Amino acid sequence: MAAERADAVLRWPQDLGHSTVQDDASFDDRALLAPDGARSVAAAHGLPLDAIDALAAQIRARLRRPPYYTVVRGVGFGSGALLFGVLAGRIGRLAHPYPDPSYTATRILRPRESARMQGWGVLTEWLHTDSANWPAPNDVxxxxxxxxxxxxxxxxxxxxxxxxxEEIKDRLGIAAVDRLSGEVLPWAIDDGLGGGELRAVPLTQEGLRWQPFRVATAVERYGSALPHRDTMEFIRMVDTVMLSSARLHRFFLRKDDLLVVNNRRALHARDAVPDPARSRRRVRHCKVDLTGPPAEGGGPARARAADGD
Incomplete structure (x- = not known):
């Protein structure tokens, strides 16, 4: 298992946290959803938009090339969601399809609140892409x-x-990669978006949709048909191969570290927390859509995996 890649770390020389108000924990982040909302919010709070835009440009550039994520250090985010939300709104457009006005654009994740599913355990401990339960998953x-x-x-x-x-091809064969781009699977759509299922292949030219428990949910909740009798066994085998890969990067996020992931070109997870009920771990989270393609190159991902085969 590999450590974090040096070229994935972005050390930002300017602590932007000093510019935020001291107590912005009650900041209404839904203001960021308005057209050009991030610019308006930054102006209202006196945030240095030029510096934020410079950082946003660097992040977007990192997301367009391998390893398709970056860890940003040195920013300083203050006490709440203000700077985090404005930066997200300058990287792209906050992805927030929920009509319910009580849904916030950013949220805090805590281990004791992590979703679980029988047969899968803690869902965030499996490699996944976000929003596989949305009709159109987010970019970032x-x-x-x-x-x-x-x-x-x-x-x-x-x-x-x-x-x-590459890992799947090496350990399971190119036929396994072909299955990912050829088998149409049922994906349970979030109840807040109307529920039901969407049928789609996991792997396309646009990237990967991967949260196997969304497929399991569709089967259990809606009786959705799978393409083959061994489909769930195959999915679990792919999951296990990826999670045990020597190519996997692992690193510990320290206070104010920011992890930004190209949700089309990379999978993410976390390992177990020893005592979820007492853990002080808190992670602020949001999803973003880009106005342009999140990754360079135009060929199907599966074609690159098959090169030289």
Missing amino acids: TMLQCVEPDQSGGGVSLLLSLDDAL
Whole structure:
């Protein structure tokens, strides 16, 4: 298992946190959803938009090349969601399809609240892409460490799609890669978006949709048909191969570290937290859509995996 890649770390020389108000924990982040909302919010709070835009440009550039994620250090985010939300809104457009006005654009994730599913355990401990339960998954996922786990748990795990496909091809054969781009699977759609299922292949030219428990949910909740009797066994085998890959990157997010992931070109997870009920780990999270393609190159991902085969 590999450590974080040096070329994935972005050390930002300017602490932007001093520019935020001291108590912005009650900041209404839905203001960021308005057209050009991030610019308006930054102006209202006196945030240095030029510096934020310079950082946003660097992040976008990192997301377009391997390993398709970046860890940003040195920013300083203050006490709440203000700077985090404005930065997200300058990287792209906050992805927030929920009509319910009580849904916030950013949220805090805590281990004790992590979703679980029988047969899968803690869902965030499996490599996944976000929003597989949305009709159109988001382009970018942002995770800011507000406070790390005091026992060193919750180590971040990252695997680029290119590395994942190479691993699958090496250990399961090219036929397994073909299945990912050829088998139409049922994906349970979030109840907040109307529920039901969407049928789609996991792997396309646009990237990967991967949260196997969404397929399991569709089967259990809606009786959705699978393409083959061994489909769930195959999915679990792919999951296990990816999670045990020597190509997997792992690193511990410290306070104010920001992890930004190209949600089309990389999978992410975290390892177990020893005591979820007492863990102080808090991670601020949001999803972003880009106005342009999140990855360079135009060929299908599966074609790259099959090169030289």
